[in-house]
Amino acid sequence: MDVTKFAIPEIIFGRGSLNYAGQCALRLGARKVFLVSDSGIEKAGWVGRLMDILKKEGIEWVYYPGVTSNPRDFEVEKGAEMYLKNGTDVIIAIGGGSALDTAKGIAIIASNGGRIRDYEGANRVSRPLPPMVLITTTAGSGSDISQFCIITDVERAVKMSIITRTLVPNISIVDPLILRTKSETLIIHSAVDALAHAVESYLSTISSPFTEMQSLKAIDLIIRHLPRAVETRSLDALEKLSIASVAASMAFSNASLGAEHALAHSLGGHFDMRHGVVHPILLTAVMRFNLDFAETKMGDIGRVILNTSYGSPRETALAGIDKLEEFFASFKVPLRFSQEMIKPEERHYLEPICKMAVHDACNITNPRPASWKELLKICEEVW
């Protein structure tokens, strides 16, 4: 095996782990925290709860509530200005991928200057970032674990992937109690995002034994526990999804992703659609596209999905993909772009979207090299 790197934050996981946020900030030297979140999390009461925890530890804070879904370059740059103006020292973010990525973007600009687009791609951030404690309120994005940060460049209407080891936060807090205030839709969207992370990182050309183990574990947990989590909202099932998300994030942060996420970023940048809606449409189509180039590994995935083998790896892989399609269908989510996702008159945007996607950093590690024409063919198949 060639040289491979594996880096994750310190993880504090479990029911009530949110209570450690203040102590974590203190441990990182906090005097005045820069707190990032959004109005949804605020309304659910989690921002207030976090402020109480900081108050108890005698930590001051400045609150930046300017997070939107699919965070934009100017929002990040405004946040960085506020960070610097207020003399804050540690960043704490609580929210889904959007809030956490906003915090990461702010950390980059506050310490490295310039515009956020200067850092697009892999390993372009040179100076160290402020200490970060990231608290996830979903079980999907993995931003609290990963070296990824996805920010929309408004001018080019594209989601930029910024990937560098220094984006791994110091501490990730994962408290499954927080998931109880999430909607059914958000639970599904987050879980299928984690599932796509797990599948794509497993198939990635730079996966390692350290990431592969995590990917398969995540697939197993999501297939077994998502239906129950949606039906019953049982804390046990939500906890299992949180474990799956952490495992998938450890994997994709270190093994990267593939063509499916490259497309998802490009689609999200153009249509401002929620990231989680894309995977039930695209994931199995991209898996079929990859099959000839990753037959053994796709057999492994099939075996986990089916909990058994069917003859050859190829047969198991194909049966696994079929089963996965049934799995997505069971949640009554759109399985085609034409189903309330993209208007017929906007279909022609798929071509520029695919042309953009081939340049996304995630496309590099797809097991089968994918040109924009091939990506477009995939998109047309699932129209």
Next chain:
Amino acid sequence: MDVTKFAIPEIIFGRGSLNYAGQCALRLGARKVFLVSDSGIEKAGWVGRLMDILKKEGIEWVYYPGVTSNPRDFEVEKGAEMYLKNGTDVIIAIGGGSALDTAKGIAIIASNGGRIRDYEGANRVSRPLPPMVLITTTAGSGSDISQFCIITDVERAVKMSIITRTLVPNISIVDPLILRTKSETLIIHSAVDALAHAVESYLSTISSPFTEMQSLKAIDLIIRHLPRAVETRSLDALEKLSIASVAASMAFSNASLGAEHALAHSLGGHFDMRHGVVHPILLTAVMRFNLDFAETKMGDIGRVILNTSYGSPRETALAGIDKLEEFFASFKVPLRFSQEMIKPEERHYLEPICKMAVHDACNITNPRPASWKELLKICEEVW
């Protein structure tokens, strides 16, 4: 699940990863490195190789070669004095558990002062340690990954377990090429140590889904690849053992160990025996002792060892233990204390050794509470 924590260093793994040592030190701000190793590693050429790598990056160093097997309190304290006197800033150690634990002990005293015995037990180190890059030359101790440091208190003739999150180094470098210069005996001792880490961490009362996955993976890899590694020295098999050791270390560092390691530390402190020789004697005996208190989990272990199930978890567990005993026997290592390990006239020391072992931090997380009398009974069984 209650709150659980998972912390590991950044890991750089693979053939030739040693070459990254200089860049890693620079990344941690090194100007003058404190280099720790021992004469065996020096003779094998690895210390010289590492010095060349540092030289290439323009980094100065001070070399502390004073490492012995089962490192002693005064050696660590002498090293700390040398660290401070020479104005060094980053610690790099290359070696087995002894060299890496010596480096960790030096790091504690250099930054926190006092005597090393002041830090015995869990979470007693308060101030941050100097940055550390640890390079393992075995595939077993896991000191390059873990929050453990084992130092002998000469006066009390006991191995002290010092456990704290700040002992997790910044960077661990695992280069399987280094294993090729190891003796057959050392490969076996290291692998059975990693196997004991994997088994005990899986059964630990504070294991978590994040550690359990790693434990089972390590058991699987060691059972499948150690025989081939010993017979053929194939680089592929040695690499698999390295992966197993990293996985087992991620697990035990965060889930701790059990009664078997408590005994191993106490025995090693008294008799100055190599840590790796103890496990083929004690591990299965302690597993039998634990069976009633961890039947399901021991069934899981049995299933991995056997690669199949036999009826109930209990039956699978017992068949797994039998198989493990055959596995140890196949390497022609001592399976009883009386086999060249402890002289008959020293047998009476087992009682004070067991009285010491119950106070070892590892004994706390054993699935079945173990008194010194119960530990003595186990030792007598394998006399």
